[in-house]
Amino acid sequence: MTGKIIIISAPSGTGKSTIISALLDKGEIDMQFSISATNRPPRGEEQHGINYYFLSDEEFKSSIEDDAFVEFEEVYPGRFYGTLKSEISRITGEGHNVILDIDVKGGVNVKRMYGKQAISIFIQPPSLESLRARLTGRGTDAPEAIEQRLAKAEYELSFASDFDCVVVNDNLDHAIAEVDARIKNFVG
Ligand code: 5GP
Numbered sequence: 512m513t514g515k516i517i518i519i520s521a522p523s524g525t526g527k528s529t530i531i532s533a534l535l536d537k538g539e540i541d542m543q544f545s546i547s548a549t550n551r552p553p554r555g556e557e558q559h560g561i562n563y564y565f566l567s568d569e570e571f572k573s574s575i576e577d578d579a580f581v582e583f584e585e586v587y588p589g590r591f592y593g594t595l596k597s598e599i600s601r602i603t604g605e606g607h608n609v610i611l612d613i614d615v616k617g618g619v620n621v622k623r624m625y626g627k628q629a630i631s632i633f634i635q636p637p638s639l640e641s642l643r644a645r646l647t648g649r650g651t652d653a654p655e656a657i658e659q660r661l662a663k664a665e666y667e668l669s670f671a672s673d674f675d676c677v678v679v680n681d682n683l684d685h686a687i688a689e690v691d692a693r694i695k696n697f698v699g
Contacts, residue, residue, distance in 0.1 A: 514603035515698055516625050517542060517610040519690070520618030521634035522664035524646045526680045530634060531612050533687045540694055542608040545598045548574060548583075551590045564595070582613075582620045594621065608698050615667040618674065630697040632690060633674035637681040639665060 521527040535544060548564040550571040559565045566574065571591050574580060583593030594611060602609040611621060615633070622631040636642040642664055646657045671677050676693055680686040 513628070514542075514606055514608040516599070516603070516621065516629035517608060517694055517697070518618045518621050518629055518631040519610065519612055519634065520615045520631065520670075520674070521680075522615070522636065522642065522667040523660050524642055524649070524664070525634045525636045526683060526686065527634045528612055529683065530680070530687050530690055531610060534691055534694070535610070537691070540608070540691070540698060542610045542694070542698070543602045545594060545602065545609050545611045547592050547594055547598075547611075547613065548580075549590065549592045551587075551592075581624065582617050584614055584617050586614045592617070610694075615670045619670055622673075622675070630676075630693065631674040632693060633671045633677045634686065634690070635668065635671055635677050635679045636664070637679055639668075641681075 519527055519531055531544070534540065546560065546562070546564060548566050548571065550566055550568050553559070553562070553565050557563065574593065575583065579595055579597065580593040581596050581599055583591055586592050592614065594613060594617065599609055613621065618631050618633070622629050636645070639661060643657065643661055646652055646660055652660065678686055678689045678693070
């Protein structure tokens with residue numbers, strides 16, 4: 512049996528990665544994380560082949576030429592991220608479901624490609640103000656960078672209605688429970 516595709520997208524700072532990690536840690540759903548390729552450098556404890564396949568600009572370009580991607584996006588200027596065909600086919604081919612942490616445009620594209628084999632879940636911040644507070648509190652971005660991320664978030668929020676379902680992250684535990692329930696219902 513071929514596995515299903517679970518797409519999780521959200522504006523930056525909405526808690527999408529935290530939700531995905533929590534569900535993978537619980538281990539109740541048969542799903543594996545699709546490791547994307549990117550040309551951005553690793554941050555902190557990130558490791559090649561675990562968080563991402565970290566590629567040079569040239570390697571990313573030749574992967575595009577080799578038609579290695581299901582989709583790819585320039586998520587930030589000069590920073591490319593792509594879902595590898597080899598990841599999706601390896602995981603789903605073994606009969607496991609695959610979970611994707613991808614940007615909003617990528618999420619819409621993958622859903623369009625896979626139709627009923629995929630569920631697309633949009634994680635929404637309760638408001639732009641709460642997102643501003645979260646990004647400011649994180650302390651990792653300069654004020655201009657925060658304004659840029661917020662402008663981008665506002666644009667990304669306009670895609671929410673293109674997703675199969677929207678989960679508002681106003682309380683992390685509730686959001687995790689809701690995403691968990693949606694996925695379990697989908698994979699059966
Ligand atoms: P970060 O640099 O914070 O790890 O990720 C930045 C953004 O890129 C996040 O929104 C993340 O979901 C998105 N992203 C990660 N992998 C992919 C991918 O394969 N395709 C697309 N379109 N976006 C991705």
